[in-house]
Amino acid sequence: DGGITQSPKYLFRKEGQNVTLSCEQNLNHDAMYWYRQDPGQGLRLIYYSQIVNDFQKGDIAEGYSVSREKKESFPLTVTSAQKNPTAFYLCASRGLEEYNEQFFGPGTRLTVL
């Protein structure tokens, strides 16, 4: 099946720890994105990448880091510098043709204990 996967579904972290969220796609999409969603709110862009080995900060990049070593993979690390990391994290991908929609993964819910 073609699609985009995220793991784990639920993640618990102690304060002061870094955690890495996985995102993999087999849609052959060039662009990949990470969003954060807080309860009752829309999606806010953390980082995005349009090509391997290149990525750009979004609106709320502070406290987060990413890598794009392979076209299929775009992991997100939530560092201890992120002051309020508890949220629902969504990964998405899309082709680069104009007007293309984004395909989303199922999300990872991160809770800081």
Next chain:
Amino acid sequence: SQKIEQNSEALNIQEGKTATLTCNYTNYSPAYLQWYRQDPGRGPVFLLLIRENEKEKRKERLKVTFDTTLKQSLFHITASQPADSATYLCALGTNAGNMLTFGGGTRLMVKP
């Protein structure tokens, strides 16, 4: 600053009626607008795309309008069903770059 507004209050309607959701934007010149559906605890799913030079698009029971003068898009679901209950997000895109800016979403509840 750029702003996208969707009604943050839930929309409650009776089954069979038409649901109309609103997306307003300011300080933005989108080239296109997309609507997504999001169920609780899941990722959004794309529904419809409308370009800036299009007034209306339809897909089955869904209809989207786009008024660049009013800076508004309306999303209609006709003959609504309880299965249509979800949060609906609008997203604006420009010709520069491949990013979308999302609104906060409106929760729709269709009662049988």
